Amino acid sequence: MATAAIAESSAAPHGEHTHYTTTGLENRKIAMWTLIGSECMIFASLISTYLVYKGRSKVGPWPHDWGCKTSAIVGKTAAAVQAAGCAAADVMKPVLDIPITSQSTFVLLMSSLAMVLALEGVENHGKPGYDRWYKGSRFWLAMTALMGAAFLGYQAYEFTSFVHEGLTIRTNLFGSSFFTLTGFHGTHVAVGVLWLVSLLAIDMKRGLKGATDVLLVDIAALYWHFVDVVWIAIFTLIYLIQ
Amino acid sequence: MASSAAPAPAFAAAPAATGQSGLWSWLTTVDHKRIGMLYLWTSLAFLFVGGTEAFILRLQLAHPNGQVVSAEVYNQLFTMHGTTMIFLVVMPLSAAFFNFLIPLQIGARDVAFPRLNAFSYWVYLFGGIFITLPVFFNVAPDAGWFGYAPLTTNQFSPGIHIDFWVLGLQILGVSSLAAAVNFITTIIHMRAPGMSMARMPMFTWMSFVVQFMLVLAFPAITIALFFLQFDRFFGTQFYELAAGADPLLWQHLFWIFGHPEVYILVLPTFGLVSEITPTFSEKPLFGYNVMVFSGILIGFLGFGVWAHHMFAVGMGATADTIFGIGTMLIGIPTGIKIFNWIATMWGGNLRFTVAMKFAIAFVALFLIGGVSGVMHASPPTDLQQTDTYFIVAHFHYVLFGGSVMGIMGGIYHYFPKMTGRFLSEKLGNWHFWMFFIGMNLTFFPMHFSGMLGMPRRVYTYDAGQGWDTFNLISTIGVVFQGIGLFVFAYNFLKSWKGEKNAPGDPWSAGTLEWSIPSPPPEYNFAQLPIVTSRYPLWDIKHPERTAELRHSDPDTAVVAEAHGVPMLEQTETRTAKALGIPMPFPTIKPLFAALFMVMLFASLIFLHTASLQVAVVSMIGTTLLFIGAVYSWLTSPLE
Numbered sequence: 001m002a003t004a005a006i007a008e009s010s011a012a013p014h015g016e017h018t019h020y021t022t023t024g025l026e027n028r029k030i031a032m033w034t035l036i037g038s039e040c041m042i043f044a045s046l047i048s049t050y051l052v053y054k055g056r057s058k059v060g061p062w063p064h065d066w067g068c069k070t071s072a073i074v075g076k077t078a079a080a081v082q083a084a085g086c087a088a089a090d091v092m093k094p095v096l097d098i099p100i101t102s103q104s105t106f107v108l109l110m111s112s113l114a115m116v117l118a119l120e121g122v123e124n125h126g127k128p129g130y131d132r133w134y135k136g137s138r139f140w141l142a143m144t145a146l147m148g149a150a151f152l153g154y155q156a157y158e159f160t161s162f163v164h165e166g167l168t169i170r171t172n173l174f175g176s177s178f179f180t181l182t183g184f185h186g187t188h189v190a191v192g193v194l195w196l197v198s199l200l201a202i203d204m205k206r207g208l209k210g211a212t213d214v215l216l217v218d219i220a221a222l223y224w225h226f227v228d229v230v231w232i233a234i235f236t237l238i239y240l241i242q
Numbered sequence: 243m244a245s246s247a248a249p250a251p252a253f254a255a256a257p258a259a260t261g262q263s264g265l266w267s268w269l270t271t272v273d274h275k276r277i278g279m280l281y282l283w284t285s286l287a288f289l290f291v292g293g294t295e296a297f298i299l300r301l302q303l304a305h306p307n308g309q310v311v312s313a314e315v316y317n318q319l320f321t322m323h324g325t326t327m328i329f330l331v332v333m334p335l336s337a338a339f340f341n342f343l344i345p346l347q348i349g350a351r352d353v354a355f356p357r358l359n360a361f362s363y364w365v366y367l368f369g370g371i372f373i374t375l376p377v378f379f380n381v382a383p384d385a386g387w388f389g390y391a392p393l394t395t396n397q398f399s400p401g402i403h404i405d406f407w408v409l410g411l412q413i414l415g416v417s418s419l420a421a422a423v424n425f426i427t428t429i430i431h432m433r434a435p436g437m438s439m440a441r442m443p444m445f446t447w448m449s450f451v452v453q454f455m456l457v458l459a460f461p462a463i464t465i466a467l468f469f470l471q472f473d474r475f476f477g478t479q480f481y482e483l484a485a486g487a488d489p490l491l492w493q494h495l496f497w498i499f500g501h502p503e504v505y506i507l508v509l510p511t512f513g514l515v516s517e518i519t520p521t522f523s524e525k526p527l528f529g530y531n532v533m534v535f536s537g538i539l540i541g542f543l544g545f546g547v548w549a550h551h552m553f554a555v556g557m558g559a560t561a562d563t564i565f566g567i568g569t570m571l572i573g574i575p576t577g578i579k580i581f582n583w584i585a586t587m588w589g590g591n592l593r594f595t596v597a598m599k600f601a602i603a604f605v606a607l608f609l610i611g612g613v614s615g616v617m618h619a620s621p622p623t624d625l626q627q628t629d630t631y632f633i634v635a636h637f638h639y640v641l642f643g644g645s646v647m648g649i650m651g652g653i654y655h656y657f658p659k660m661t662g663r664f665l666s667e668k669l670g671n672w673h674f675w676m677f678f679i680g681m682n683l684t685f686f687p688m689h690f691s692g693m694l695g696m697p698r699r700v701y702t703y704d705a706g707q708g709w710d711t712f713n714l715i716s717t718i719g720v721v722f723q724g725i726g727l728f729v730f731a732y733n734f735l736k737s738w739k740g741e742k743n744a745p746g747d748p749w750s751a752g753t754l755e756w757s758i759p760s761p762p763p764e765y766n767f768a769q770l771p772i773v774t775s776r777y778p779l780w781d782i783k784h785p786e787r788t789a790e791l792r793h794s795d796p797d798t799a800v801v802a803e804a805h806g807v808p809m810l811e812q813t814e815t816r817t818a819k820a821l822g823i824p825m826p827f828p829t830i831k832p833l834f835a836a837l838f839m840v841m842l843f844a845s846l847i848f849l850h851t852a853s854l855q856v857a858v859v860s861m862i863g864t865t866l867l868f869i870g871a872v873y874s875w876l877t878s879p880l881e
């Protein structure tokens with residue numbers, strides 16, 4: 001009978017510890033991709049809700065328009081709102097500050113670049129040229145974490161100034177959906193920063209090198225780039241498109 | 243070496259592996275088989291909770307103007323009956339089989355992430371307790387398993403009833419998501435050499451589809467629940483109609499999850515039945531490829547039909563038409579599967595074990611549920627049937643007649659593999675007939691009471707509307723089901739302690755899990771098998787059954803032959819250590835991570851019962867504990 005269907009495999013001989021995987025890739029990488037698939041649906045739900053609720057708020061402040069604290073007047077400029085009968089003291093600015101957020105977006109984009117360089121540093125650990133501080137993984141991991149933290153700083157500033165302008169998570173549908181969406185994203189950045197700092201700590205302690213550590217950083221990089229890409233979607237759909 | 247006359251291999255008694263008993267070993271286990279067993283025990287315990295709730299509901303409805311429970315208690319009971327049966331019984335029963343079977347079926351030694359697997363279970367257990375406990379204190383969730391907002395906002399549902407529901411479902415979602423990530427990785431990555439996707443057993447295939455559905459469908463309800471949680475605890479306005487909110491936001495998000503959920507509940511059973519019918523028909527599964535593709539198609543279509551739960555809200559003719567047609571389309575792949583099971587049995591050498599009876603009953607009952615489902619896929623018909631007992635009849639035929647009956651078949655089929663002991667077939671027959679008669683008595687009359695206009699979710703009804711007899715019959719049916727359940731419990735408990743006499747392959751089945759002893763040793767396979775066909779064990783023991791199947795290229799077969807003795811005759815009952823197989827260390831850390839995470843969610847309740855300070859302190863404390871537990875877990879070696 002030629003089809004002895006079950007036989008011992010040469011893949012895992014006695015006494016030798018080799019973890020066999022079907023594709024030869026590492027488990028954690030597949031897991032991260034799966035998780036990212038799920039996260040896509042999370043952010044899709046949040047962004048759709050924001051877009052569905054766009055323009056449905058009953059009171060200001062508004063994302064892109066000028067408003068009035070005492071009435072439902074909305075206009076493209078402060079003058080338009082005042083002309084429609086709103087007292088100067090009651091005029092509300094549009095809350096979204098595109099120049100400032102462009103800066104934080106730029107910082108986050110650059111952090112992805114730093115992440116790429118950090119991974120390169122781990123991959124080439126010990127190779128000639130990579131022993132210089134500005135080529136090594138420690139510097140670039142620190143830079144990535146720092147830029148992530150800077151982004152969070154921008155977000156903290158942004159949130160505080162919105163609150164000063166009268167927009168909280170309870171004010172209107174815009175406030176609820178905006179703070180929830182960007183807050184979710186900010187939490188993801190915070191988790192990423194924590195992760196990067198942990199990697200940096202390992203790097204300081206024993207140095208990140210070899211295939212296992214490359215994988216470790218690779219997975220963090222995958223997550224970090226994903227969080228970055230989500231922000232590009234948020235920035236475009238929520239800030240840029242009026 | 244492998245002829246049709248090959249003698250059944252003589253299996254030694256299952257290994258008495260060291261350190262495998264006692265409470266501590268269960269708390270710290272990372273073995274997928276033992277975690278599967280924990281899932282099984284826990285979900286069967288919850289089955290009694292959910293069943294008792296149903297029994298009280300039916301007592302209340304046995305006669306017009308029933309006085310057994312108040313309207314408030316009734317609301318809690320029907321909400322918790324649905325929530326319990328879906329999230330705490332059927333999903334985890336499926337998870338029990340995912341855990342126990344997937345690694346065995348694909349020839350792996352464990353799942354991809356054993357400790358994450360333990361974490362999933364503990365989150366499920368603590369989450370289940372969290373959402374069930376309020377039942378005993380009259381503060382259980384009371385707005386239906388679908389929790390429609392704005393009904394569930396503070397304005398219409400004050401108090402902490404709904405808080406438990408919102409937070410409990412979030413917790414259970416974490417469990418499902420972690421498990422899904424784990425099983426996707428396991429199935430993609432841990433298959434034995436030669437176990438190509440086209441050779442995977444159908445249960446593994448259907449489970450694979452289900453994991454993708456979990457990963458993609460749960461985010462929608464997670465976000466809907468976050469909105470509700472924020473509305474209830476932090477004063478956001480997502481469901482605040484006065485602020486301009488859309489009353490349909492919740493319904494859309496919920497049913498984008500809710501409809502795929504139906505297939506999440508039933509596809510694993512499709513898989514189990516696809517293992518049972520070939521075994522007891524002594525024929526390979528008919529139309530394997532079609533079975534795989536129809537399963538995938540069901541998965542895809544399942545995401546595009548959610549609004550058939552919302553015809554009554556008036557979405558307009560276009561949307562109604564699209565969602566109606568989409569829903570009817572799902573009937574096609576599902577119908578294909580029904581025909582395939584029938585064709586598998588057709589001309590087979592049928593053996594009517596209890597497992598097989600449950601499987602056949604599954605096909606018949608699921609078909610009835612499927613047909614009534616196609617009926618209300620048509621919007622005009624649905625408008626007549628929606629919110630009546632007709633719908634209750636429909637989904638109980640699908641979920642009880644389908645999922646539960648199929649899973650029961652799975653339990654009878656796999657109990658010997660799990661424990662090395664047989665469930666009594668005699669008691670099993672009683673169980674089967676009590677369930678079969680009981681469920682038809684209960685749910686078939688609901689088609690009529692529903693068509694006569696009896697609304698669901700209402701705690702009582704007046705006499706003289708033509709519903710009285712039907713309701714009485716429904717209640718009598720529940721008595722049969724209850725007897726069946728107790729017979730099953732007795733059978734289960736008695737057999738658990740019974741004589742260990744199940745051989746490795748008690749049913750003469752064809753897939754890999756039957757090639758190793760019952761119960762399997764902790765490492766499953768002494769050596770990873772090389773697989774060359776869909777029914778490797780039949781190739782050896784019953785080549786006549788697989789003669790018409792395509793086998794792998796000669797090269798692999800040659801490799802297999804060169805290695806000589808088939809794996810099953812060689813599997814020895816030695817410890818992993820003696821064989822040099824590294825096993826993951828038992829660890830308590832996933833349990834603590836799960837506990838702290840559940841406590842973190844639970845802390846939110848203090849916002850409504852204690853003060854802001856208490857809640858904040860409690861949340862910060864549990865967050866730190868959780869992060870600490872996760873760090874400690876991640877930094878300790880796996881094996």
Ligand SMILES: [Cu+2]
Pocket residue numbers: 500501504547548550551
């Ligand atoms: Cu549906």
